Amino acid sequence: MRVDGRDIIVSGDLLQPLTRRTNDILRLVSAGVLLVIVVTSSLITRYEWEALERSISEIVGVLTPTQSNTVYLVYGIAILALPFMILIGLILARQWKLLGAYGAAGIIAILSLSITGNGIAAPRWHFDLSDRLDTVASQFLDDPRWIAMLAAVLTVSGPWLPARWRRWWWTLLLAFVPIHLVVSAVVPARSLLGLSVGWFVGALVVLVVGTPALEVPLDGAARAMARRGFGVSALRVVRPAGRGPMLLHATQDRSADHADPHEDVAIVELYGPHQRGGGVLRQFWRKLRLRDSETAPLQTSMRRAIEHRALMAIAVDDVGLASTTPIAVSALERGWTLYAHRPARGVPIDECADQTPVARLWDALAVLHSQQISHGDLRSKEITVVDGTPLFGGFSLAEYGASEAHLHNDIAQLLVTTTDLYGADEAVAAAITVFGNDAVLAASRRLTKAAMHQRLRQSVKDPAATMASARDEVKRQTGADQITTATITRFSRRQLIQTVLLVALVYVAYPFISSVPVFFSELSSANWWWAVAGLAVSALTYVGAAAALWACADGVVSFWSLTVMQVANTFAATTTPAGVGGLALSARFLQKGGLGALRATTTVALQQAVQVITHVSLLILFSAAAGASANLSRFVPSATVIYLLAGTALGVVGVFLFVPTLRHWLATAVRPRLKEVVDDLVELAREPKRLAIIILGCAATTLGAALALWASIEAFGGDASFVTVTIVTMVGGTLASAAPTPGGVGAVEAALIGGLAAFGVPAAVAVPSVLLYRILTCWLPVFLGWPIMRWLTRRDMI
Known part of the structure; x- marks a missing residue:
């Protein structure tokens, strides 16, 4: 390449990969x-x-x-x-x-x-x-x-x-x-x-x-560096532009004025339109997700962001702690931006940690903080050592006039890095010596996944264990009873989950609200004593569910707490499809109660397995008791539907057996859990008392719901046997678990009303009876479950 009368040697692949920019x-x-x-x-x-x-x-x-x-x-x-x-x-x-x-x-x-x-x-x-x-x-x-x-x-x-x-x-x-x-x-x-x-x-x-390679303005980059006194004689492509900038290694002819060969070498970073767009999105996401005190002001362009990085390198170099100095920053043609700087001086800290005392790293950070400069990216690769003096590089997240939050974030990041390199005891002791107990204790509140950005977590071997050991060591050396996690995000995970649940609750309650006027017009003829009886019976279902889960957990958790949790469980199960929220809440409650994550999941799976077996057994028993008079054939799908479902099931099984990835998932993820549930069932068979409690609890859940529906029918003067009502209730419960709507809303009501009509219950009785039943077993527990779940959250029980 010839630029302004000079020949520049260009080596390496300039062609950028096809990418979805x-x-x-x-x-x-x-x-x-x-x-x-x-x-x-x-x-x-x-x-x-x-x-x-x-x-x-x-x-x-x-x-x-x-x-x-x-x-x-x-x-x-x-x-x-x-x-x-x-x-x-x-x-x-x-x-x-x-x-x-x-x-x-x-x-x-x-x-x-x-x-x-x-x-x-x-x-x-x-x-x-x-x-x-x-x-x-x-x-x-x-x-x-x-x-x-x-x-x-x-x-x-x-x-x-x-x-x-x-x-x-x-x-x-x-x-x-x-x-x-x-x-x-x-x-x-x-x-x-x-x-x-x-x-x-x-x-x-x-x-x-994909967007093929855009023309890289190397001639403009060479001219911009020449204006800053660096006459490029050769360029070598180190990395083509992709997720990050295009990285080149530039050299100039050896000058007599430069005794240090380091002065004749430069690192050239070329940011294209993709990096500009990606940088804007990352800034916007950080601004949306984190509090204002945690984020820097938005940079309006890639050039402004690079200028900020270069200016921070100059500011840190003024205090003698920068491993690199900028050469040139310039906007080039076709939306490219140039940032050229000297190569990082020194040896990376992870290669010379044995020869460099950990206290020197904390002393260097204290010098930065004394100038109110925060680094923001204290990974080991951004720290080098020259003659025993630590130097910093990077500066893409550095801030001048940093806030207290930024300074504490630096201390937390260096705690993670030095704990990984030196061990928690040495790292925390050095940090306390330099910054004091209060600053280190406040910074240790940020030793969380949310506060540590992904690149820093990836730079250590085991980020979760490293942060946990550093936090425990801070508690030990400062004498703190506990370290409360700092809230750095605008919305915590708990708040997001609660918001989603509330939106889902409004969604699933809308069909019910639209039918309220018709329901209230029928209440004048209802027998309220039967309604009260239905409410009492529905309350017993929570005791049965709690007893079954308590026995599956082998009595490790409190039975009373489990009973209260079942009401909150109704809220979580109703506002999520297929009741997955209730299962997750049960597993979380058991974990907080002292069970491990795997054991809690297995306990919930065991309880669900026994519930299904009991449900099917009761359905067969009551169907046999109902006999031919119940005309159960109306609930059986046609042969075409059965063949279609069987063919679909066989096809799914075939896909899982013949696709290696799915087969591996079955063998490594599903099979061990299934084996644990089967082993637990076998073990339960050898403990009659415990098995009886679980079966009775599961049966109470199913039969209690049937009794509540039967009481609701009696409240409106209906005439239906308990056996037929039980069959209709169990069919409705099956549809509730299969329906895509949260809590089976719509599908359950339609199934129950249709089932009662099939057994001769008039619509004038079936419709208000089903609505009353859903109020007693679904909506009252849902509205009570929300404050109960908040209460359990405040007590750190879920």
Whole structure:
């Protein structure tokens, strides 16, 4: 490469890998949002659009039909030539790989607007304009399929086009809006549809095929470094641009003024458009997730972020603790940004920890903090040692005028790094010697996964164990009873879970709320003593469930606490599909009660297994007791449905057996858990008393629900045997576990009402009876379960 009369040797692979860049993802999301808005607004306000079109046509329609056709014909010639000009430009530039994407985008855009219910035709979203545009060329160019094709090919070829061409061609395409206004043929719904479809198709094609290598402005980088006194003679590509910047190693001719060879070498980082977009998203995510005191002000561009990094390197170098110094920062062509700096001096700390006392690292950090500078990224790779003096590098997260939160975060990060290198006792002792008990104790509250960023956690061998050992050592050396975790995020995990549960509760309660007026109109004829009896019986189901889980846990946890937890369990199970929230809450409660994670999960699985066995056994028993008079065939699906379900089950089994990944998952994850449950069942068979408690508890859960429904029917004067009500209840419970809605809302009510009607219970009795039953067994426990779950949370029981 020749730059300004100098020959520069370039080695290595400059070709960037095909990648789904951040800008490509954002472009597709933006195009999808625009398409949804255009289609939705056009369908909802179609008549308003037509009225607006006619009114605008009357106001701005100043040209005669002949003048309109002339203007439109001149524009048509330019717009017709546009795709062929792009095609010729790609061929002349030898962009052969792009031609396939170019053609695919154009064809998909045309077809997407051509396929209708009546065959291949253009959609007619507009009123008749034949009196204004009467030429074939005008009607053809007014077709939204043509606009969509142009937008698609322009989007696909945009990354390879010169910026000036790209701006001019997009301006030419978008000019159809004012031209339509001038010729009094404005059709915004149809035109915007074509534009949004074309943009979305082009963005989708770019995301699928990936963005090939953009031209790297190495000549601009060499000129920027030359202006800073570093005359580049050779460039070697160390790493092509991907998730991070393009990294190059630059050298200049040995100068007599530079006695240190280190002065003739530079590290060049080139940040492209992908890194700029990704950096904005990362900043935005940090700002959204973390509190203001934890995050720095947003950088408006990649250049500003790099300038901040270079300025922080200069500030740290002023106190003699920077391992590198910047050479040049410059904005280059096509959205690239240059950051050139000296190579890091010294030996990485993880290679010389034996020769470097840990106290020196803490002394160096104290010097930084005395200048109110925080580093923010104290990994071992960012710390080097020169003649026994620790130096810092990186500075991408450093802050000048740092807040107390940033300073404490530095202490916590160095605690993790030094604990991994030196051990917890030496690291904590040195930290307390330099910063004191109060500062180290406050910083140790940040020894959590949320406070330590991912790169720092990955730099140590076992981050969880390292943070735990450092935290325990801080407690031991400071004499603290406990260390409360610092809240650094705007929303804790607990708050997010509670918010999701509340939203789910509103969602599942909506169908019930809509039927409340009808239900209250029937309450005047209800027998309230039966309703009270149903409430008492439904309360006994929680005692039965608690007894079963208590026996499965072998009496390790408190029976009374388990009973209270069952009410909160109803809230969690109802607001999540298939009741998974209730299972998770039970496992969490057992863990807090002293069981290990694996043992708690196995206990819940055991209780569920016995519950299923008991449920099926009772269903068979009561079905046999009901006999032929119950006409149980109405609950049996048709042969076709049974064959379909059996075939689907066999297909799923075949997929799991023949796909290696799924087969490995079954062998390593599912089989050990299943074996533990089977072993527990075998062990239970040898303990009759414990087995009896579990079976009776599970049976009380099922039969208690049936008794509550039977009492509800009696409250409204119904006449149904307890046996038939039990069968209907168990069928409804089965549907509740299989329904995709939280708590089986909708499916359970429909199944119970239909089941009662099948057994001769009139709808006037079945509907209010089922609603009363659901109030007693579902909605009252749900609304009581929310404050109970908050109470258990405050007492650290879940």
